[in-house]
Amino acid sequence: MRDMTASPEMPLVRRLEAVGFRAWPAAEVAYDGSWLIRLTECHDSRRLNSVNPLDPSDSRDIAARLEKASRRFADYGRQLTVRQTPLTPPALIAHMNEAGWQSFAGSIVMIADIPPNESTDSIEHLPTRDIGRFVDARVQICPGEHSAKAALTEIIGAIKPEIGLFVFEDTKIGPSAISLAVHDNDLAGLLQVAVAPEKRGQGIATAIVQSSLRWARLRGARQAWLAVETGNQAARGLYAKFGFREVYRYVYRRPGE
Structure with a gap:
């Protein structure tokens, strides 16, 4: 898997994450430390139903916090899902890798001057x-x-x-x-x-x-941002015509079978 734990534009990553959450709001929002938990009963969008770590250094009690989040997701009839971005703690990524968590639905966040x-x-x-x-x-x-x-x-x-x-x-x-x-x-x-x-x-x-x-x-x-699925070559080609460039990537992770 591509390493997404480091980025030369971390302040921009943080800002785009924040505006992204405001642009597509979840029905319920809760924090566990700096882990942002978003849940929406009426819609199964992954972005609206995921754990979003926001501080690479916040890696305490990983197993216990994931178990707690899993119970919260289960209350909504959802499977625990972590959205892995450059802000995800390396220790959490290592934990998911060692436990055989699946990766899917990769996307690229892009920005362009208007x-x-x-x-x-x-x-x-x-x-x-x-x-x-x-x-x-x-x-x-x-x-x-x-x-x-x-x-x-x-x-x-x-x-x-x-x-x-x-x-x-x-x-x-x-x-x-x-x-x-x-x-x-x-x-x-x-x-x-x-x-x-x-x-x-x-x-x-x-x-x-x-x-x-x-x-x-x-x-x-003065600038526009968007997220496009990694495999959507047609859309990526369209956005390139407008000067959009990649800032960072993210994927979703779920526990293996």
């Missing part, structure tokens, strides 16, 4: 304020998420920073692309970017990301 908008200071596509409309579009583009419709509505409604909900529509198929931009001071996060399968490869993803970034720039953001 270029100034054109002199008109306007954007062609304005975000909607209708969370229901956005969620309906998400479910239509990603049918497998229909059961999570109510949960997505609740999660998006709980986001505290300013949000821009972008929905592109086609007269024939309805929603063709979506993007959720979260403006947090001088940073903007891009989440939930998706394009209808029949509209991919037509430049729509580029257009909706561009609209999201222009909106964020007008709101005061």
